[in-house]
Amino acid sequence: MADYSKQQQEYVKLERILKELPWYIEEFIDYKRRRLSASSLLNYCHDHKIFFNWLITEGIYEGNIKDVPLESLEKLTVQQIEGFLSFLCYQLGNKEITVNRKLSALKSLFHYLQNIAENDNLTPYLQRNVMAKVEFNEINDNLETVANKMEGNILTGDDYEKFRLFIAYDYGQNNKDNKKIHNFYLLNMERDTAIVSFILGSGLRLSEITNLNISDIDFNKCLVRVMRKGNKEQFVYFSKQAMIDLEQYLKIRETKYKVSKNTKALFISAPMGPKGTTRRMTARAVEKMIEKYAKAYGKPSLTVHKLRHSFATRYHNQINDVPKLRRQLGHSSIQTTMIYTHIKNEDLKEAVDEMDFPKDE
Numbered sequence: 062m063a064d065y066s067k068q069q070q071e072y073v074k075l076e077r078i079l080k081e082l083p084w085y086i087e088e089f090i091d092y093k094r095r096r097l098s099a100s101s102l103l104n105y106c107h108d109h110k111i112f113f114n115w116l117i118t119e120g121i122y123e124g125n126i127k128d129v130p131l132e133s134l135e136k137l138t139v140q141q142i143e144g145f146l147s148f149l150c151y152q153l154g155n156k157e158i159t160v161n162r163k164l165s166a167l168k169s170l171f172h173y174l175q176n177i178a179e180n181d182n183l184t185p186y187l188q189r190n191v192m193a194k195v196e197f198n199e200i201n202d203n204l205e206t207v208a209n210k211m212e213g214n215i216l217t218g219d220d221y222e223k224f225r226l227f228i229a230y231d232y233g234q235n236n237k238d239n240k241k242i243h244n245f246y247l248l249n250m251e252r253d254t255a256i257v258s259f260i261l262g263s264g265l266r267l268s269e270i271t272n273l274n275i276s277d278i279d280f281n282k283c284l285v286r287v288m289r290k291g292n293k294e295q296f297v298y299f300s301k302q303a304m305i306d307l308e309q310y311l312k313i314r315e316t317k318y319k320v321s322k323n324t325k326a327l328f329i330s331a332p333m334g335p336k337g338t339t340r341r342m343t344a345r346a347v348e349k350m351i352e353k354y355a356k357a358y359g360k361p362s363l364t365v366h367k368l369r370h371s372f373a374t375r376y377h378n379q380i381n382d383v384p385k386l387r388r389q390l391g392h393s394s395i396q397t398t399m400i401y402t403h404i405k406n407e408d409l410k411e412a413v414d415e416m417d418f419p420k421d422e
Contacts, residue, residue: 071099078106082113083129085186089173098292100268108166111153115145131174137191146195161197168192216261216363216371225261227358229254229306235357248317248331252342253350255303255310256328260365262300264372264390267365271344273327275311280304289391297389373398 079087086109090102097105113126121141122133149155149163171192178186216224233250236242260270269287277286283304284296314320318329318339326341348365355363369390376386387398 069099071103075099075103075106078103078110081126082106082109083127085131085174085178086170088178089170092173092177093169096291098288098290101290105166105169108163109170111149111163112145112167115148119144131186134171134174134191135187135189139191139194142191142195164192164195164197168195215367215374216360217374220360221261221371221375224354224358224360224363225254225258225302225306228257228354232354232357245331249350251306251310251313251317252328253354255306256347257351257354257368258303258306259299260368261372262303263297264369264376265297265299266369266391267344267347269391270365271328271342271347274325275327276325277327278307280308287391290393293391295388295391297391 075090079090086106090105093102093105110126113129116122116129116133117124117126119141121137122129146160146164149160150157155163171187171190174187175185175190175193180186229250233243233246236246256270259265263285265285265287269289272288273285279285279296283299283301285299286294286296289295314329315322319332320329320339324339328342328347329339330342330346332339351363351365351368352361355361373386373390376389377383380386383395383398387395390398392398
């Protein structure tokens with residue numbers, strides 16, 4: 062089976078969804094292609110599709126999504142857009158940060174239609190931009206609040222290594238009496254351990270993990286080549302433990318997963334179907350795998366993203382270098398990285414506690 066990268070697959074999905082959307086959405090996506098990854102472009106289209114579906118459901122336009130004219134967008138009122146945002150919040154159950162993201166997608170589209178795109182007579186597609194009048198939701202949580210919420214849902218202290226060992230050994234021992242679960246575990250234990258170890262040892266995003274090819278790994282320097290958001294190439298260090306677990310996985314990768322030496326993908330799903338074909342492991346498969354182990358370990362709130370947070374917290378506590386951590390995580394804004402400086406420092410807590418019990422002078 063041809064080894065299509067996740068990005069190639071997302072481009073296929075992108076072309077498919079564009080056929081359902083108005084012609085000017087395709088123009089907007091083409092304008093954004095040089096700046097954004099396939100995943101980001103796909104997210105734009107999904108957000109736009111939700112909006113156009115809402116327009117039709119509300120009777121603002123009667124017809125098919127694909128035929129929504131620019132005139133309908135130009136006549137939208139602020140009250141109607143506020144109604145759409147309320148729909149996202151109260152009917153779809155989107156959180157404020159998600160509503161802001163979808164509003165941002167619409168603001169970007171309307172900005173393009175008013176300020177970038179032009180007709181043959183050099184006039185903009187839209188003369189009036191209602192989205193410019195709509196403000197984002199205020200996110201009230203400060204960095205310390207976000208950090209406090211995060212703290213109870215990540216791995217700290219001994220749990221960091223215990224969780225890795227749980228996947229590498231204990232989960233199999235705990236389920237040895239269940240033949241089906243145990244056999245599936247035996248098939249995938251090296252791969253699963255390597256994935257978790259790699260996230261805990263590098264802080265890579267889920268999409269970065271699933272997009273990895275074997276050729277991206279520098280085995281001599283413990284470096285990995287990743288494509289960051291915006292299709293930016295970067296080389297990122299990972300831990301020696303992650304390298305050890307990765308090498309154990311690579312020893313069995315070809316035999317257990319029946320892949321040829323020409324298969325580029327690093328992490329492979331177990332053979333599926335009557336022909337036993339293998340493929341690159343999907344993001345959802347990694348998420349489900351982490352959910353399974355997290356629940357069995359007794360930390361059901363653990364996710365791939367929280368493993369990334371766990372790495373970042375440990376890195377900051379040991380290195381205390383925010384610019385380096387920002388680069389390691391691939392954050393575009395240092396404000397995002399600053400969250401980890403607010404996660405509780407035990408040494409600081411102990412020092413403050415001692416203030417209540419001064420030593421004898």
